[in-house]
Amino acid sequence: MEPLSADEIRRSFVNSSKSQIKAMTLPSRFTELPWESLDYLGWRDPKAPNRGYLVVRREAGVTGIAVNTQASGAARRGAGLCDLCNTAHHLTDVALFAARRAGTAGRAGNTVGTYICADLACSLYVRGLRELDVPQGETAGPEVRAERLATRLEGFVNRVLA
Numbered sequence: 001m002e003p004l005s006a007d008e009i010r011r012s013f014v015n016s017s018k019s020q021i022k023a024m025t026l027p028s029r030f031t032e033l034p035w036e037s038l039d040y041l042g043w044r045d046p047k048a049p050n051r052g053y054l055v056v057r058r059e060a061g062v063t064g065i066a067v068n069t070q071a072s073g074a075a076r077r078g079a080g081l082c083d084l085c086n087t088a089h090h091l092t093d094v095a096l097f098a099a100r101r102a103g104t105a106g107r108a109g110n111t112v113g114t115y116i117c118a119d120l121a122c123s124l125y126v127r128g129l130r131e132l133d134v135p136q137g138e139t140a141g142p143e144v145r146a147e148r149l150a151t152r153l154e155g156f157v158n159r160v161l162a
């Protein structure tokens with residue numbers, strides 16, 4: 001994706017209050033991110049570990065979505081799939097994130113829940129740029145997987161905006 005500026009990111013959020021955006025911590029080493037390998041910019045908030053952010057360039061402009069996850073203290077065994085990139089992970093490396101819906105639905109407390117790679121690094125997994133220690137059932141190549149990721153991401157964004 002084309003690099004985003006800090007301003008573009010802060011302006012992009014569709015499901016956050018002004019105070020939440022003000023409290024947001026941008027990714028560390030922001031200018032050194034591997035933009036050419038990203039389908040979306042995703043990161044966990046270093047100062048609020050249960051919060052995460054996904055920012056995607058779409059035809060309509062830049063759309064940012066804030067998500068929350070509940071850290072579970074219980075040890076979990078087995079594997080799980082990311083709903084966006086279909087990467088298989090140990091259950092501790094995939095998280096159920098809730099995104100508040102945009103607008104009145106969100107203010108009424110409605111959320112969209114999705115399992116996503118816990119580090120929000122789907123783009124790196126589909127390209128084989130981040131190591132995995134779980135056998136993968138997926139056999140498609142990086143380009144096909146990146147296309148599918150973009151399609152599922154658009155579906156997720158539309159559910160939040162709907």
Ligand SMILES: [Zn+2]
Pocket residue numbers: 082083084085086087116117121122123125
């Ligand atoms: Zn993923």
